[in-house]
Amino acid sequence: MNPAKTHIPENSICVLGIPFDQNSSFQKGPCLAPSRIRESYYSDSSNLWTEKGINLESMDHLYDFGNLEFNPGTDFCNHIAGTVSTILEKGGRLICLGGDHSVTFPIISAYAKKYDSLNILHLDAHPDLYDCLDGNIYSHACPFARIMEKKLAKRLVQAGIRTLTGHQREQAKKFNVEINEMKDGLNWLSELEFDGPVYLSIDIDCLDPAFAPGASHHEPGGMTTRDVINIIQLLKGNIVGADIVEYNPNRDLMSMTSMVAAKLLKEIIARIHNDSFINPVDSTR
Template sequence: MSQQKVALLGVPVDHNSTYLQGAAIAPQRIREAIHCDSSNMWSELGVDLGDNPQWIDMGDLVFPNNDRQQTSQIIRSSADELIKRGERLLSLGGDHSVSFPLIDAHAMHYDGLNILHIDAHADLYDNMDNNPLSHASPFARLMETGRIRRLLQVGIRTLNGHQREQAEKFGVEIIEMKDWSDDHQISFDGPVYMSIDLDGLDPAFAPGVSHHEPGGLSSRQVINIIHKFAGDLIGADIVELNPNRDINNMTAMVAARLAKETLARMISK
């Protein structure tokens, strides 16, 4: 497993967003930030990602239309093919709806899959705007499959009554932002998929998101989580950048840094 190549995959989808669109143009903006001359290709973990044969950019998926079921199936089947080829996958969204088919594909290959979910929102709605594939519902859909061993959510600060009921129903573990401490030791037994919604960060660090939720994590705290949580990181996504709301590409650069640190961890493992 340690020799697996990591595939970077863009998933330009935002037609499942409930508030603003714009996330579909995020993958290209994150790529531009990854390669921006203002920085370099070294990660903090000491991995040089420049011209590194251990990862490959697969470009963006192409969707013929905005049909929700078809879009979800294209994402799932594309991820499935890459995993079958023996590659680990880092995906760039797109809104958070892309995480359901992405993680579902991983769960079909990794028994006892765990999820580490960083977000301001629990995304556990049973039904949002009569769209079961909404970006507000991916983790409800995943837990309904029965294939997820453990879902741990970090940074949540928008829980309502319904989502608390959903969390209890599915046995979801939540570290609300009000209870977060840098001393938290996050540990998993078995394979881990990490999903990072950029609005899990405080808007001061990531203003380029559709949903501004004050009181979130710092970029340093999220990087530390990526570096330090215990478990075998087998796949990940970074979602919900909305370039239409970004300031001087600040959030794109944050997403690029998180992508570099995630790539480095997946390669080094």
């Protein structure tokens, strides 16, 4: 399905696969994730009903645009940002399936053009605030440094973090990033509230490896699957877009992590559906 040629009603929910992992620093493999997540999404082992009682199979404003293609020499930033912008201009709200976390920078570049007071909630084991990693300023360890230095978001809140380096603490202070470290628990959730549109970025390694072994970077001490679902369902704010990134099928066990990612996708669709039709937000604020 071509987003440039497809008519979609206002406030449609759109899914886009971004199979790109060339900015991964440790292992390749997240480029395989979008298709694997879809396999689990449609698996006969489960169904398409969400926990809040929405039957996604009967949702007539849900569109899947398939996967972006990346040809040799493609400028990944412009390619992603251009496609995302096309969908947003048509009135869609987008959920992207990565891919490594570098894809979030061009996604947010497009979102910032539509929402001039964008908030970001970022769930991850890592803050991804390096100014540069291994000589690559677009590394999957750097997207939120790029986002904040370009002032693409008015507020960045991070949770699940358990790998802060001295450099990244300095970066967080420089950009006024609100970091909720995993060692301090999840009590922050009841106090967290966003004024204006919220973009949710979920790195699958925010979860403890016991719940999501299919991640390139295993970092013990993370969230449970229920923790993340609770955040999706209970967050005080209006979610206008999201991504699920860094799932690596090469590291998965019996599709365990792809089922987790598919579950999160279902619950995000339900939450965006709720926010779109019950609590609409001004796209310019």
